[in-house]
Amino acid sequence: xxxxxxxxxxxxxxxxxxxxxxxxxxxxxxxxxxxxxxxxxxxxxxxxxxxxxxxxxxxxxxxxxxxxxxxxxxxxxxxxxxxxxxxxxxxxxxxxxxxxxxxxxxxxxxxxxxxxxxxxxxxxxxxxxxxxxxxxxxxxxxxxxxxxxxxxxxxxxxxxxxxxxxxxxxxxxxxxxxxxxxxxxxxxxxxxxxxxx
Numbered sequence: 211x212x213x214x215x216x217x218x219x220x221x222x223x224x225x226x227x228x229x230x231x232x233x234x235x236x237x238x239x240x241x242x243x244x245x246x247x248x249x250x251x252x253x254x255x256x257x258x259x260x261x262x263x264x265x266x267x268x269x270x271x272x273x274x275x276x277x278x279x280x281x282x283x284x285x286x287x288x289x290x291x292x293x294x295x296x297x298x299x300x301x302x303x304x305x306x307x308x309x310x311x312x313x314x315x316x317x318x319x320x321x322x323x324x325x326x327x328x329x330x331x332x333x334x335x336x337x338x339x340x341x342x343x344x345x346x347x348x349x350x351x352x353x354x355x356x357x358x359x360x361x362x363x364x365x366x367x368x369x370x371x372x373x374x375x376x377x378x379x380x381x382x383x384x385x386x387x388x389x390x391x392x393x394x395x396x397x398x399x400x401x402x403x404x405x406x407x
Contacts, residue, residue, distance in 0.1 A: 223307040225268040226259025226347075227276040228354055229287065230386070231315040232374045233334065238356060238386045239318060240338055243279060244329040253328075256344035257310065258282075268292050268309035280330050281322025282315075289313045291378040295350035308346060310354060312384065314375050335386070353382050360390035361403055367392075369407045377406050 229241040242255045258279040262271040269289050276282040289311060296308035321330040333341065339351060356376060363370050374388040379402055387403055 222262040222264050222266075223268070223309065224259060224261050225271040225275070225309040225311055226257035227272040227282075227287075228257055228310050228312050229276065229282070229315055230313070230335070230356070230376055231318045231332065232388075233318070233332075236374055236388045237358075238335045238374070238376075239332040240335050241280065241319075241321065242331055242333050242338065242341070243323075243327050244331065245344065246326050246328050251344045251346075253342065254344040254347075255333075255338075255341040256347040258327075258330075269311050272309070272311035272313075279324050279326055281324075282319060286315050286319055287313045288315070288375070290376045291384070293350075293354065293382060295354070296346055310350060312354070312376060312378070354384065356384040356386035359385040359387045359403060360394060361387050361400065361407070362390045362392050362394040364392040369404075372407055377403060379403065379406065 230238045231241070233239045241258070243258050244255050245251060245253065258276040259272055260275045262268065266274070269292060273284045273287060276287070277284065291312040293310045293312065294307050295310045298306045318332050323330045335356065343351065361369070361373065370389045374386060377385045377387050379385055385403065
């Protein structure tokens with residue numbers, strides 16, 4: 211419980227999975243959970259996630275919760291980054307955090323919703339803000355979004371196999387990188403992106 215009396219779910223904090231995958235046109239889609247009406251903030255859209263167990267890292271929590279709530283297999287996910295998107299100081303010197311775990315999948319994975327979900331949907335990243343978002347997710351969405359970046363690569367360059375994907379170029383700054391032709395002009399961040407592939 212916070213100093214202001216607001217309760218937060220998870221004694222050890224909570225975490226959610228922000229999973230991206232390429233759409234047929236190569237642009238990113240985000241897996242969103244339409245929360246069941248009976249749940250906290252029911253009827254809003256957010257990320258699969260939940261309370262951390264005492265022995266878990268945020269990454270482990272997010273992957274476990276995405277398996278429970280969306281039927282996703284950990285082997286199909288590639289964790290790219292973690293971002294603490296909410297922090298609260300509580301009574302008795304407690305400290306609560308919500309960590310967003312940013313991950314990619316190589317394709318739009320099939321999902322299996324559990325009772326906490328009215329629906330699971332892959333949503334084009336540029337359409338996420340059009341939905342009625344969970345307030346906590348809405349507050350952090352702008353800093354979790356990606357900007358598009360094309361990486362000029364030769365057809366035989368093995369790095370093409372690692373794209374498209376999310377890259378964090380600095381704390382809280384994300385790009386959705388797709389392969390381009392070798393003769394394309396590189397983006398201003400081209401060298402930095404290439405070093406991270």
